[in-house]
Amino acid sequence: MDKKNLQIETKCVQGGYTPGNGEPRQVPIIQSTTFKYATSEDMGKLFDLEASGYFYSRLQNPTCDTVAAKICELEGGSAAMLTSSGQAASFFSIFNIASCGDHVVASTALYGGTYNLFAVTMKKMGISFTFIDPDCTAEELDAAFQPNTKAVFGESVSNPALTVLDIEKFAKAAHAHGVPLIIDNTFATPVNCRSFEFGADIVTHSTTKYMDGHGSAIGGCIVDSGKFDWMAHAEKFPGLCTPDESYHGITYATKFGKEGAYITKATAQLMRDFGCSQSPQSAYYLNLGLESLHLRIERHCLNAQKVAEFLESHEKVAWVNYPGLKSNKYYDLAQKYMPNGTCGVVSFGVKGGRKAAEAVMKQLRVIAIETHVADARSCCLHPANATHRQMSDEELIAAGVPGDLIRLSCGIENYQDLINDLAQALETL
Numbered sequence: 001m002d003k004k005n006l007q008i009e010t011k012c013v014q015g016g017y018t019p020g021n022g023e024p025r026q027v028p029i030i031q032s033t034t035f036k037y038a039t040s041e042d043m044g045k046l047f048d049l050e051a052s053g054y055f056y057s058r059l060q061n062p063t064c065d066t067v068a069a070k071i072c073e074l075e076g077g078s079a080a081m082l083t084s085s086g087q088a089a090s091f092f093s094i095f096n097i098a099s100c101g102d103h104v105v106a107s108t109a110l111y112g113g114t115y116n117l118f119a120v121t122m123k124k125m126g127i128s129f130t131f132i133d134p135d136c137t138a139e140e141l142d143a144a145f146q147p148n149t150k151a152v153f154g155e156s157v158s159n160p161a162l163t164v165l166d167i168e169k170f171a172k173a174a175h176a177h178g179v180p181l182i183i184d185n186t187f188a189t190p191v192n193c194r195s196f197e198f199g200a201d202i203v204t205h206s207t208t209k210y211m212d213g214h215g216s217a218i219g220g221c222i223v224d225s226g227k228f229d230w231m232a233h234a235e236k237f238p239g240l241c242t243p244d245e246s247y248h249g250i251t252y253a254t255k256f257g258k259e260g261a262y263i264t265k266a267t268a269q270l271m272r273d274f275g276c277s278q279s280p281q282s283a284y285y286l287n288l289g290l291e292s293l294h295l296r297i298e299r300h301c302l303n304a305q306k307v308a309e310f311l312e313s314h315e316k317v318a319w320v321n322y323p324g325l326k327s328n329k330y331y332d333l334a335q336k337y338m339p340n341g342t343c344g345v346v347s348f349g350v351k352g353g354r355k356a357a358e359a360v361m362k363q364l365r366v367i368a369i370e371t372h373v374a375d376a377r378s379c380c381l382h383p384a385n386a387t388h389r390q391m392s393d394e395e396l397i398a399a400g401v402p403g404d405l406i407r408l409s410c411g412i413e414n415y416q417d418l419i420n421d422l423a424q425a426l427e428t429l
């Protein structure tokens, strides 16, 4: 039986690791920075990328590779790597194929940390970004490209705006311009959204969120679909399609093919030079989370749906944003790209604005106030008082984060307890 054809639930539990006779049933934590070889010649082959193997855990570690292989199977990709955080994954995913003087088209509906990385830090490195409304027309999207554009980036379900990306529209535009589409699939996870099946070429994750799912370890992952033909656009991607002098003139796209070139280059160059590697201990926690991802995601989505429906019908609630609600702008796109559910995060506003939002949150007993999302425990955040505290009321509205917005991340508790908690808090208004 070919284990590649298993259902996603089975891959969550068993993917990436098949122990042999007498080997540990659980993924072993290889807590070692270094690995031993009999001869210098053996070692030399690894440094030349002539043989594959481990020599230093900044570049690769067996525990991390095993867990990356599981995520690779979940996404249906050809190669994957873990990174120290979601931020590192976002950075590497672009910096692997774009450098000073290049340009990237990105959706405006992004995680705040990603927006800062692109608009401030990567801009300082000489990479420019055009941010485009994900609801733009095909013509507007087309007009965002430049001759030096190297990639398109968007989130399948965005954090915190909960915008659902029209992945096929973005993939079509990217491919028409000879560049890959990179999707941050953190909120939807591969259990809900299979981006590669809709044309995405590369997927990134903050594994800190649903994949870990217990608030235990910061981490990230990059998965390559293996479908993008770098050599067909060799003039755009010299880093993949011309010899790498720092690796004795290897050309990644010819030596490792479509399936391996991108991740091999990111490992050999970016991990070597930046060292944003995940610790084997964190990868072990991540794997424990992955083993129950399919079960948890189902419950997160059920709870969010029930809570969103409750809030929508409540007289003291001004508005609710959840793509699983029929009234939601993104309902149809969500049905197309993630018919089993989107994520466990709901945002809403209470009548009475900012002050009322503060008052309601103070009364919550089951739902905790935290700067976090996508955790087994329900939590909420008032961005106007936390992540977006420096902004005026006008600036908050322009950023799509009005002063009354409460971001609620539904955990995996019983949804009636969450509804009761919200009901008693709203009652006090």
Ligand SMILES: *Cc1c(COP(=O)(O)O)cnc(C)c1O
Pocket: 085, 086, 087, 088, 090, 111, 113, 114, 155, 158, 159, 184, 186, 187, 205, 206, 207, 208, 209, 218, 219, 220
């Ligand atoms: C949290 C998050 C990130 C950043 O991940 P870290 O693990 O915190 O570095 C990136 N993208 C999305 C969608 C996120 O929610």
